[in-house]
Amino acid sequence: MSDPMHxxxxxxxxxxxxxxxEFITSRGGDVDRIAGRSGLSTGQFALPTDRLDxxxxxxxxxxxAHETHDGNLGLWFGQQFQPEMLGLVxxxxxxxxxxxxxxxxxxxxxxxxxxxxxxxxxxxxNGLLRLEYTILDPTITRRRQDAELTMGMFCxxxxxxxxxxxVPETVMFExxxxxxxxxxxxAFQADIRFDQSTNALxxxxxxLERRMPKANAAMLDIMRASLISLSRTHQGNGxxxxxxxxxxxxxxxxxxxxxxxxxxxxxxxxxxxxxAWTLQRRLAQFDLSFGTLLEEVRYAEACRYLSQPGTxxxxxxxxxxxxxxxxxxxAFRKWSGVSPRAWREQHLSKPPSSGPS
Numbered sequence: 001m002s003d004p005m006h007x008x009x010x011x012x013x014x015x016x017x018x019x020x021x022e023f024i025t026s027r028g029g030d031v032d033r034i035a036g037r038s039g040l041s042t043g044q045f046a047l048p049t050d051r052l053d054x055x056x057x058x059x060x061x062x063x064x065a066h067e068t069h070d071g072n073l074g075l076w077f078g079q080q081f082q083p084e085m086l087g088l089v090x091x092x093x094x095x096x097x098x099x100x101x102x103x104x105x106x107x108x109x110x111x112x113x114x115x116x117x118x119x120x121x122x123x124x125x126n127g128l129l130r131l132e133y134t135i136l137d138p139t140i141t142r143r144r145q146d147a148e149l150t151m152g153m154f155c156x157x158x159x160x161x162x163x164x165x166x167v168p169e170t171v172m173f174e175x176x177x178x179x180x181x182x183x184x185x186x187a188f189q190a191d192i193r194f195d196q197s198t199n200a201l202x203x204x205x206x207x208l209e210r211r212m213p214k215a216n217a218a219m220l221d222i223m224r225a226s227l228i229s230l231s232r233t234h235q236g237n238g239x240x241x242x243x244x245x246x247x248x249x250x251x252x253x254x255x256x257x258x259x260x261x262x263x264x265x266x267x268x269x270x271x272x273x274x275x276a277w278t279l280q281r282r283l284a285q286f287d288l289s290f291g292t293l294l295e296e297v298r299y300a301e302a303c304r305y306l307s308q309p310g311t312x313x314x315x316x317x318x319x320x321x322x323x324x325x326x327x328x329x330x331a332f333r334k335w336s337g338v339s340p341r342a343w344r345e346q347h348l349s350k351p352p353s354s355g356p357s
Contacts, residue, residue: 010116015048015087048087061145074145078152088227089113095220099161100208112231144175170202
């Protein structure tokens, strides 16, 4: 099995950088120099449907935070970032019928906007929904700013239906608690948790039946088709696009079921409302087997967890659906040729690069 650390470069539509030049300049940064150090040029921000390297995009905000001495630069960029600025996927949310449909459409279509990224909506037992977001590319280790700006972007989508004063219950971040974390509470007006397994917004389901002010079913279909078509165009031009829809859909459901150990072929087929044999046949059409896909997802998730300092092996084993750490260790050695601890030492010992990939 190939190492996810050597997977193809991930991409994101340039719409995600809308307004970044003015914002960085307003914070006292030299945007040309910052973009250059990140492996980008400001000219790449001009066309929202162009594709940027995701590593360089994340580095752009890390470099900007460093140069401006504003560790929360990404946090505040996300707070002012309106859904229209996000381009096609932003309009897919805005044109949805209700706030809940907007959230679900955002999660299901975000992979076309940004590759190698996991987004999903999970229903919790206590009347809450959790909108998860994480970059799956383990080579992108400097991504705190991206996580904080993305959570702000997602909040602003919900505020279009729920009102400008809507706030989530909880905001979760993968990264460690930074200095001046009080600004996060100020920005989101919610319980903020760091060192979590994923980035996420947790919010009440009540009220999500409210209509989106710009709801338009016909335009929604056009935007959805345009985003998918654009993704295929980038793929045809040799650029990185999202995974095939069926594979990505199954992978997302597998990730959601790992910790609960509900990720057999029958479990996934039931979640997709189809017989197991139908799912098996559809996978075969893409030359895929369920067992291979399950191992790919587990391996990628294992690398993601191992890339987070402080996560112990027992926690990772449980998150991947293993009852014993030894079983996880054996599986990981089969995938990578080394033990989980050796893999972590090898990859976390590499200093982050400050130049282009």
